[in-house]
Amino acid sequence: GAVVSQHPSWVICKSGTSVKIECRSLDFQATTMFWYRQFPKQSLMLMATSNEGSKATYEQGVEKDKFLINHASLTLSTLTVTSAHPEDSSFYICSARGPTGGVAKNIQYFGAGTRLSVL
């Protein structure tokens, strides 16, 4: 149980275009999802917290207009990188907080990540 699917796994785009990344909780409802960015050989940096039906909460220094987050359902959150530039190239990982009602609500389950390359 508690599987998180992230799509696509790899995307290449031209500078100036927008890219959408999807994060789905496959076998549970996730009221809270998280988006992280990871640079090579580094740890994960939290970008934003996504709550179903409300606006995302962004970490300091993360541009809201650059990284649009939508959490329209209990199983889907999307991250759109708008007007992407080469400096946005990175590994993006989503996670979902486990189902409520037990200890799993304190656990984050991670997707496999999306490698974005902006040319």
Next chain:
Amino acid sequence: AQSVTQPDIHITVSEGASLELRCNYSYGATPYLFWYVQSPGQGLQLLLKYFSGDTLVQGIKGFEAEFKRSQSSFNLRKPSVHWSDAAEYFCAVAALKLSFGAGTTVTVRA
């Protein structure tokens, strides 16, 4: 504020040898502690967690970790390493958010 320190950036271990990865945390209350493993180009997989109770916790893939409150540590161990254990390992502490250590890269030599 919560924080996690993984003192070892890179560890090389022979296949079949034991492995210990260190993790120290800073948090005012009893923390929720996690170890995750990341293979190259992949997401994070939960190895084990500590919430309360028995301070020695068992996880998947033969890993275990021991919570020591007096030392603010949550070290990960495996008695006999397999080549497939080569990966990046992250310790994390959860309060309002999940805070990760910098990670430890494990290389397994034949």
